Amino acid sequence: MHIGYSLPVFMPAAHWWIQAADFSCIRICSEAAFDYRSVQRRCILTTARGPQSFSLSLLGGRNKGKSVGEIALDWSQPTMRDLPTALLTNYARTPYFDELFPEFMDIWNAQPATLCLLNQNALIWAQSRLGLTIEIEAASNLDSRLPGISMQGLHPEIPYRQMFDDLIGFVPQASTFDLLFNLGPEFRFWLHEIKSDLQ
Numbered sequence: 001m002h003i004g005y006s007l008p009v010f011m012p013a014a015h016w017w018i019q020a021a022d023f024s025c026i027r028i029c030s031e032a033a034f035d036y037r038s039v040q041r042r043c044i045l046t047t048a049r050g051p052q053s054f055s056l057s058l059l060g061g062r063n064k065g066k067s068v069g070e071i072a073l074d075w076s077q078p079t080m081r082d083l084p085t086a087l088l089t090n091y092a093r094t095p096y097f098d099e100l101f102p103e104f105m106d107i108w109n110a111q112p113a114t115l116c117l118l119n120q121n122a123l124i125w126a127q128s129r130l131g132l133t134i135e136i137e138a139a140s141n142l143d144s145r146l147p148g149i150s151m152q153g154l155h156p157e158i159p160y161r162q163m164f165d166d167l168i169g170f171v172p173q174a175s176t177f178d179l180l181f182n183l184g185p186e187f188r189f190w191l192h193e194i195k196s197d198l199q
Helices: 014-020 078-091 097-109 115-129 176-182 184-198
Strands: 003-006 025-029 042-047 050-055 135-139
Touching: 003 014, 014 176, 014 184, 025 115, 042 078, 042 176, 050 078, 078 097, 078 176, 097 115, 097 176, 115 135, 115 176, 176 184
Parallel strands: 003 025, 025 135
Antiparallel strands: 042 050
């Protein structure tokens, strides 16, 4: 088994999945320090007006000094209704939306108590719908001997089709939602082309 690790991330961009595909198992370190402004709780959607950032609502505000594993979600906040609305508004006409949106809503409507649990459940679902076979595991400690997934983008960026690319161009930092709704299982073929180009 080829094992790698990743810092916690909410529905990451394509470059995360390009790297993750090299592993049979990804361990997500729940003891990593929480960063309120990071991709641990944020993702990017594409809209006709440009990229839009969405942030998860948390209990405890900025939660300074806590680990990601200690962070609880605040489902009572109206902002937690914004993500499903934004997905419906911006992705309803994409090829795989009708198939995959209800599946994500099953995860969302279960209202996982913690940030780690939501992230893990979403990643497990996403990897299967992208046609991958990666085990996603929570890990309490970071093993520095394992290779890690970089949070930085790959260069050069390799575009895939996006809903509004004719209006705003390609958005490389767009989230896993963008990959899923636009490519779905076709991601495997795009990934194969990328791997060939990067060799």
